[in-house]
Amino acid sequence: MSAKDWLQKAKNEKFAIGAFNVGNLETFKAVIKAAADKKSPIIIESSPGETEWMGADNIVDIARNFTAEFGIPVLVNLDHALTLEECQQGIDSGYDLIHFDGSKLPYEQNVELAKQVVELAHARGLTCEGELDHIGGSSEVHQGSAGEEAAKIAMTEPEKAAQFVKATGVDIFAAFIGNVHGLYLGQQKNLDIDRLKKIAEATGVYLSLHGSSGIPEEQVKEAIQNGIVKVNLNTEIRQSYKDSLEKVLQENPGEYAMYKVEGVVLDEIQRLVEAKIDLFGSGNKL
């Protein structure tokens, strides 16, 4: 099944496929093991920083190797690629989904480049995601309030989203409905579900939910019932990695085998991802 087939299945059956960012082999393996245990479709994704660190070819090869080892489909998404060159590299490396993020560009330029990426991606049978209203924040733990961060950017207007989708031909639209990137220790995120419903009706394409870290579970469920088929998660994975690594190093000062130290970290991330798969409703969908 192609990425598009999986997204359509998710849309028909009202579940979402988790798109989990991987910054190293341990997080990668944890996500795959969680998906295998839960019999869930999965998207592995890499931001520009993660792609540079891991190598685009390596990420795709590792995904294909895990598919062979665990017998599960692993879709690979290029997350927030900012330039045509980055998108081309992702396409050449064999990614299944390409997210071109031109949201910081003037509208006309965003549309023009997104159109080109869609053409390149579709020529290879790949799926393309576009972004119109820049989804702010960053994939880190922030002291402040999510509401204040979200208020810096206007939320997506359904009619403008429909125009953008029509002009570019993107398959997936990254809507901004309060879902800023990152985890906020102050006031939590609050999604505008009514706006999401209108965006789904106006665009008719697959919708993604970026910045899902820290969104109240009930709101994530509601978003999936109203058009979200892909949920991106990064910060909670990064937090789990850092916290569990610090803990295991502190508790085992005499342990030098990195695979034993990292094994504890991997188990923690796997537990987190399994809980997310339950929340997204994608378990037992293979």
Ligand SMILES: [Zn+2]
């Ligand atoms: Zn994002």
